[in-house]
Amino acid sequence: MALRRLSSDKMASDQTHDFICSTCNEDGLNIEAKYVCKECRTCYCDNCVLHHNKLFRTHSVLGRQDVSKWVGYAGLNPIEMCDKHDGKKLELLCEDHDELACNICVSVTHRMCQSIKHIPDLANGLKNQTDYKRMPIDLQTMNSRLQEFITKQKQNKQSIQENGKKILEEIRSLRKKMNEKFDELEKRTNDKVNDQLDKERNNLQEDINKCTQNKKKMEYYEATIQSKQDNNTSYIAFKKGKDKMREAESLLQQLSSRPHATLSFQADTRIDQFLSGLQTLGKIINTSSREIPVKSDFYNPNYFHTGNIRCEPVVYNGVFYK
Known part of the structure; x- marks a missing residue:
C-alpha cells in the first residue's frame, strides 16, 4: 500500500x-x-x-x-522535529518560556503555562516582517563571528601546544640541572669520605708499622740470646730486649687507649624536608581568563534589529562574569 x-x-x-x-x-x-x-x-x-x-x-x-x-x-x-521527543512535530509555542513545543512537551512540561500559541497562527505573515527578512544577514554575521572565533581558537590551540612543549623542555632542563647539582654534591661527599678513609687508613698503617718495627727488634734480640753468643753480646741483647719490651708495652698502652675508628654517613635532613615539601618542580601559570559562553535569546526581537546577543551575568565555579 x-x-x-x-x-x-x-x-x-x-x-x-x-x-x-x-x-x-x-x-x-x-x-x-x-x-x-x-x-x-x-x-x-x-x-x-x-x-x-x-x-x-x-x-x-x-x-x-x-x-x-x-x-x-x-x-x-x-x-x-522535536529535539526532546523523537518523531514528534513542533506545532506549538509556549510564550511563558519562549520555547517551541510538541504536544507531548505541552502535556509534560508546559501544562501549567498560561500562553500556548499554535505555530501556524504565529507564522502567518512572518515572511513579510522586517525581522524575518533580516534573519539571513544576522545569521551570516553571527556565523562570520563564530568562524573568526574558531580560527582564533585554533591558533590559540596551536600556540598552547607550543607553550606546552616549551614548558616540558624547561622542566627537563630543570631536572637536568638538579641531577647535575646532585651529582656535584655526591662527588663532594664521596671526596670527603675518601679523605676520611685515607686518614684513618694512614693512622692505622702507622700503628701497624710501629708495632712491626718493635716486633722485629724483639725477634732479633730473642734470636741473639738463644744463639748463645759471648757474654758481652748476650748482656747487650738482654738489656736492649728489656728496653724494647718496655717501649713496646708503652706503645701498646698508648695505642690501645685510643678509640677504635668507625665511619658512618648521616644525610642532611634538610634535603628530605625540602623535597617532601614539594608537590611539583614549579608553578604552571595560566594567564587566560576563561569565561562561560554568553546566553543568547534568538526569539528576542531586539536581537534581529541590533545583531547583538543579549548577555546576562552568570556565576560559574564561584567566579562572576559579565
Whole structure:
C-alpha cells in the first residue's frame, strides 16, 4: 500500500510512489525516492542524494534495501522535529518560556503555562516582517563571528601546544640541572669520605708499622740470646730486649687507649624536608581568563534589529562574569 499519494495537479506525473523525493517535491516534481538520510530525516532520489552526500559526507544514508527502516524518517522536515521527543512535530509555542513545543512537551512540561500559541497562527505573515527578512544577514554575521572565533581558537590551540612543549623542555632542563647539582654534591661527599678513609687508613698503617718495627727488634734480640753468643753480646741483647719490651708495652698502652675508628654517613635532613615539601618542580601559570559562553535569546526581537546577543551575568565555579 502506498504510504504517500500526491495529487496529480501538483506533480509532473500522477504515478504513485511509496516515498517521493522531498527536494523534488518542493519543486513540484513527483520523483520516487531511493534513499533516506537518518540525520536529515529526508528522502532523496538518485540525483538529489548526490548533492546531499557532497554537503553532508558523514550522514548515514539508507538505500532501498533498508526500506523497512524508512518509516518514521520520511515525510517530516528535520527542522520540524522535536529535539526532546523523537518523531514528534513542533506545532506549538509556549510564550511563558519562549520555547517551541510538541504536544507531548505541552502535556509534560508546559501544562501549567498560561500562553500556548499554535505555530501556524504565529507564522502567518512572518515572511513579510522586517525581522524575518533580516534573519539571513544576522545569521551570516553571527556565523562570520563564530568562524573568526574558531580560527582564533585554533591558533590559540596551536600556540598552547607550543607553550606546552616549551614548558616540558624547561622542566627537563630543570631536572637536568638538579641531577647535575646532585651529582656535584655526591662527588663532594664521596671526596670527603675518601679523605676520611685515607686518614684513618694512614693512622692505622702507622700503628701497624710501629708495632712491626718493635716486633722485629724483639725477634732479633730473642734470636741473639738463644744463639748463645759471648757474654758481652748476650748482656747487650738482654738489656736492649728489656728496653724494647718496655717501649713496646708503652706503645701498646698508648695505642690501645685510643678509640677504635668507625665511619658512618648521616644525610642532611634538610634535603628530605625540602623535597617532601614539594608537590611539583614549579608553578604552571595560566594567564587566560576563561569565561562561560554568553546566553543568547534568538526569539528576542531586539536581537534581529541590533545583531547583538543579549548577555546576562552568570556565576560559574564561584567566579562572576559579565
